[in-house]
Amino acid sequence: MAFIDLTSLGKSFGPTPVVRDFDLALHQGEFVSLLGPSGCGKTTVLRMVAGFETPDSGDIRIEGQSLLRQRASQRQIGMVFQSYALFPNMTVADNVAFGLRVAKLAPAQIDKRVDEMLDMVGLAAMKGRYPYQLSGGQQQRVALARAIAPRPRVLLLDEPLSALDAKIRVALRTEIRTIQRQLGITTLFVTHDQEEALSMSDRIVIMNAGRAEQIGTPEEIYNRPTTRFVAGFIGTLNVIEGQLGTEGGTVLTCAGGRLALPGTFGASPGETLSVAVRPQSLRPAPIDGDGLRGTVRHVEFLGAFTRLHVSCGPNTLLVDCFARDLAANLSVGSQIALTVPPDEVLRLSA
């Protein structure tokens, strides 16, 4: 049995469904990200777990017990908001102590726990300051300390890094993950930043239009996207559409030529397919050989590699190659051929 079970959750605001048929199981101590564009329903899922929204259908269980009849204040769930939401009238220490005071812990115990938490986020020296005297990164650390001080069963993080500067964002990523591991607290993290999700999570849920498109480890999501949406959302992928044929092995006939595919590719001849190819999987090849033919439209020098924009029929393909792989006379307007190692072609379901 999983620690947290979300089963067929559904929620509509007025006539528009924002979360549809959403299933997710989290193990104890796991760090799971909900990743998707804005409006995909990820925050709504989080808010339903927290108890700020009531699902129209489905159930939320922790250790087998349904949460739906409990109010937010009874659920023992810690939450961190994008906007920090520190209480402006209280010092850092008072903010962290809030949940402990509400739970009526003994004053000595409260002091001890507050010190412990502030030590953990490295803000012991800021104890007596007010939120408006802190930087954004410091405020978010306090918010984190406040959320975990009462030892919640689950930690919910709603885009906690989005309001911060790039540098602090990266530093805080590591810090959050370290603290999460140290406490072993089951965490649900909402973000629209794929780098954040890939670098922090045990597992990622890619959400689109209220549904989970794909659930998997960061490696799975990155290397084997299963749908067109995931392929488009994670990294820069070229999506190519074509028809499956079998002359001389499995091949995909598409605009600009043909692509060799591994094995039978799990499809039957004649079928129309979408496949994804990473820019670094496309390699320039001799113009008279096999592969896709196109015209170079634009050459971008990006330091470690060069990115070509190649028009191939109606598509524009992005090709990343190292300088040594490029023909010296390549320039805008040149004809070029491209090949892909068959096992680097990813099949997409829709």
Next chain:
Amino acid sequence: MSSLLPHRLERSLSLWLGVLPFFVFALVFLVLPTLHVVIGAFTRPDGSLTLANLSDLMSGTILSALWLSLRISLWTACLGTIGGLLVAGAVIRGGLPPALRDAVMTFSGVASNFAGVPLAFAFIATLGRLGLVTVLARDWFGINLYATGFNLTSFSGLTMAYLYFQIPLMVLIITPAIDGLRGEWRETAESLGASGVQYWRMVALPVLWPSLLGAFALLFANAFGAVATAMALTGSALSILPIILFAQIRGDVLQDPHLGYAIAFAMIALTGGANVIYIWLRLRAERWQK
């Protein structure tokens, strides 16, 4: 002329020329008249300095008028603060239809400027001896309002009338502060286990506190300076401090112009002090809301 002046001086002169009319106007029609009154409060007719005018304020009629004014202003500020907070809270955070909010804000904008003669007439027409409510209470419920000790030209009547502009003013002042209470605070408090009451006691009220006190100070000043409503409502039955000053300006009833200055100075000191408190508290509140 311009060729004789150094270029920079000429430039800064022409800069100041742009704001000169405003400063001259403000000096002649706002600052000097006020200063004249303030200085008058500290001088004798022959021009020598004295504190006697101010100490004369502590005599029978003036002291009781000051006391009455203070009571009316404090009382209406208090009720206005509470009433306005309740109305604003109900409209903004009470789950009422959003259209009501616009209606209430527009009405408040108008009603907060109703202080004056027509307001007094409206209350006479409503709660006077022949007023609508008085008559209806008698005819429908057999209640004689005036037998219960109520009197429109008394303290309670004046308080009723003042609230008609005090409550809307409060609604206008406190609305931004209530809007500033962020939903996340409530949600955070809840997820940390706090009940609704605990949230209000530990977060919302402490955050609103400077705004509430500041609004109270402003309402106090607003009531303290009002004259027309009281005069039109009570004639001179209720001698609040500004009415005494009015009579003094008109006919020198105190037979000492410098006593009039002293009354004026007392009024400036009180309304000015209240406003300073208001501004200071508002700055404090804004610091938090950042």
Next chain:
Amino acid sequence: MNLKRIGSWAIFILAVIYFLLPLVGTLEFSLRARRGVYSLDAYRNVLDDPQFQQTLAYSVILSIATVILGVLIVAPTAFWVRLKMPRLRPVVEFITLLPLVIPPIIIVFGYIRLFNTSSILPLTGSARGTDFLLAAGYATLSLPYMYRAVDTGLRAIEVQTLTEAAQSLGAGWATVLARVILPNIAVAILSGAFLTFAIVIGEYVIAALLNRPAFGPYMVWMGSNRAYEPAALAVIAFGMTWASMGVIQLLARRTRFTKG
């Protein structure tokens, strides 16, 4: 949650009763002039009263003069401060807020003593002079509203950029003010003007103490001499205030449309 909504409705309904009753009461009272039936007699008496016509006309003309004086003093200053002297802003703002702190009765008290017949500037010596003093007093009262309205209007249009753009196209100061700035803040100025009108039209204390035949003192005089006519006057005064506020709302909506 539900309890909260019931409470909110209760508060709202109580407020509606408190705020509507005096309006209804005044209207009803104003119709009671003829015994036993509702009639418009009180209104007829008021409207036919030459005193009413004279004092109202006087107050309308005076409030127009006040608005012109106020605009002339506030608009160029607000523009100039925004454009060239931003460091003066807090000072100007402070001065414009003073009339909210100093009660009008004190300002007029100062006027009477400062501009009396034996002073350097004996404005109270003649009727015209006193009229001017009254307009100046009202313009002073309207400073907070006028300045805030104009300043908000200026903030919305990025004066600096517009002025520089016009100047780079060859416009002189007069052209910049008349053809670029004024048309863009006209709505803001009009809002300030109508608010000023609403405040000034029934003002009592200053007019009474300066002894001018204005609408406010006339209302008070009626109040102590007639029974039903004051209610009719109150209805008329409320009507004027509401009309002014209505115009301001309309103007505000129009700017919203033009901003797209």
